[in-house]
Amino acid sequence: AQTVTQSQPEMSVQEAETVTLSCTYDTSESDYYLFWYKQPPSRQMILVIRQEAYKQQNATENRFSVNFQKAAKSFSLKISDSQLGDAAMYFCAYRSVWDSNYQLIWGAGTKLIIKP
Amino acid sequence: GAGVSQSPSNKVTEKGKDVELRCDPISGHTALYWYRQSLGQGLEFLIYFQGNSAPDKSGLPSDRFSAERTGGSVSTLTIQRTQQEDSAVYLCASSLAVSGGPADTQYFGPGTRLTVL
Numbered sequence: 402a403q404t405v406t407q408s409q410p411e412m413s414v415q416e417a418e419t420v421t422l423s424c425t426y427d428t429s430e431s432d433y434y435l436f437w438y439k440q441p442p443s444r445q446m447i448l449v450i451r452q453e454a455y456k457q458q459n460a461t462e463n464r465f466s467v468n469f470q471k472a473a474k475s476f477s478l479k480i481s482d483s484q485l486g487d488a489a490m491y492f493c494a495y496r497s498v499w500d501s502n503y504q505l506i507w508g509a510g511t512k513l514i515i516k517p
Numbered sequence: 518g519a520g521v522s523q524s525p526s527n528k529v530t531e532k533g534k535d536v537e538l539r540c541d542p543i544s545g546h547t548a549l550y551w552y553r554q555s556l557g558q559g560l561e562f563l564i565y566f567q568g569n570s571a572p573d574k575s576g577l578p579s580d581r582f583s584a585e586r587t588g589g590s591v592s593t594l595t596i597q598r599t600q601q602e603d604s605a606v607y608l609c610a611s612s613l614a615v616s617g618g619p620a621d622t623q624y625f626g627p628g629t630r631l632t633v634l
Contacts, residue, residue, distance in 0.1 A: 444627050445628070448624070
């Protein structure tokens with residue numbers, strides 16, 4: 402079974418600086434999808450970025466980018482120019498290409514604190 | 518357009534009572550998912566609906582949990598004889614498709630916080 406591990410329960414960063422959140426996963430599959438979701442206090446999960454495992458190029462979305470290391474099974478999220486609105490829980494998630502129910506498998510989350 | 522909506526936002530109940538949680542997916546989305554988020558943890562898959570196919574109930578933790586989806590749209594998650602360990606946030610998500618690619622991205626509702634006293 403696949404697992405996702407986020408080893409940082411909490412991270413803090415000064416506003417306007419850069420922070421990297423770590424995620425590792427375990428799988429025997431070669432094709433899969435990886436996601437970073439953000440959960441602010443409103444509880445609603447918001448997709449931040451998505452990566453297909455067959456793509457070697459790292460996904461980027463404005464100030465958010467990932468460092469996808471397939472061999473190392475690592476998928477870290479870099480947030481540049483941190484803003485107060487980035488404060489939230491961040492979850493890393495894995496989705497198998499082969500699972501018939503398309504469920505997302507989640508890490509335990511990292512709480513990101515932005516210091517003004 | 519409107520996102521995924523869930524009701525109620527919060528629900529407090531007494532141990533042993535039944536509760537119903539509702540999810541309205543994004544219009545046109547064929548797939549619907551229920552997840553449970555316990556305090557300080559990631560999400561746990563509960564059940565998956567795709568179109569008119571039989572749901573995948575493999576994540577339901579016990580036979581006290583059931584869900585239905587009427588007319589391929591609104592879904593209700595029912596928990597019978599609630600226990601204190603059922604206290605959690607219940608999140609619903611929907612996706613346009615499940616075929617791979619951006620169309621299968623799951624969009625989430627704000628969740629229902631269930632507290633069992």
